[in-house]
Amino acid sequence: SQKIEQNSEALNIQEGKTATLTCNYTNYSPAYLQWYRQDPGRGPVFLLLIRENEKEKRKERLKVTFDTTLKQSLFHITASQPADSATYLCALGESYTGNQFYFGTGTSLTVIP
Amino acid sequence: DSGVTQTPKHLITATGQRVTLRCSPRSGDLSVYWYQQSLDQGLQFLIQYYNGEERAKGNILERFSAQQFPDLHSELNLSSLELGDSALYFCASSVGGPSNVETQYFGPGTRLLVL
Numbered sequence: 001s002q003k004i005e006q007n008s009e010a011l012n013i014q015e016g017k018t019a020t021l022t023c024n025y026t027n028y029s030p031a032y033l034q035w036y037r038q039d040p041g042r043g044p045v046f047l048l049l050i051r052e053n054e055k056e057k058r059k060e061r062l063k064v065t066f067d068t069t070l071k072q073s074l075f076h077i078t079a080s081q082p083a084d085s086a087t088y089l090c091a092l093g094e095s096y097t098g099n100q101f102y103f104g105t106g107t108s109l110t111v112i113p
Numbered sequence: 114d115s116g117v118t119q120t121p122k123h124l125i126t127a128t129g130q131r132v133t134l135r136c137s138p139r140s141g142d143l144s145v146y147w148y149q150q151s152l153d154q155g156l157q158f159l160i161q162y163y164n165g166e167e168r169a170k171g172n173i174l175e176r177f178s179a180q181q182f183p184d185l186h187s188e189l190n191l192s193s194l195e196l197g198d199s200a201l202y203f204c205a206s207s208v209g210g211p212s213n214v215e216t217q218y219f220g221p222g223t224r225l226l227v228l
Contacts, residue, residue: 103148103155
């Protein structure tokens with residue numbers, strides 16, 4: 001069956017450290033992968049997109065890697081801040097089925113001051 | 114603010130009832146998506162419309178239906194409501210151009226509680 005799994009446990013890290021979140025998928029052939037941030041009671045907000053032929057993407061303190069052999073994406077937040085505390089969702093897109101996304105269950109991140 | 118609006122913000126109703134959720138996409142966006150988010154299921158894709166036509170269907174129940182109007186706003190109709198339909202319902206929009214690699218912009222959601 002198809003599955004998208006993110007860190008099963010909530011992640012707590014100290015301010016200033018690097019947070020690393022994982023997204024593993026099974027039985028998908030994603031053409032691209034996106035990461036979203038979701039705050040409680042609000043809609044997801046787009047952060048980064050990485051295509052299947054890209055290994056790494058960066059945006060300010062954010063970095064995403066995509067390994068189609070391992071079927072995994074890693075999402076890093078460097079120099080983490082308490083304001084980074086939120087739930088982070090990965091979403092897969094399969095180009096041959098339109099713009100439909102499949103979302104992971106999310107990882108709750110808390111950055112401790 | 115994503116530019117996507119959803120009404121109402123909260124909705125409380127009883128089992129067996131029918132409700133309509135409304136979404137206005139960002140200005141210029143032709144595609145509208147509906148998602149259901151519950152605690153145990155995560156964010157589940159329901160259905161996508163592009164310029165008035167249904168484009169993709171996900172795990173949408175037969176009791177649920179949607180449409181996109183000529184002014185591009187969309188409505189999600191939920192009928193014969195059950196307790197398990199209680200969830201956050203999100204609408205998202207995207208440009209809907211020829212590229213399939215598009216960011217979706219999410220609205221603030223409608224929280225539905227079925228009693």
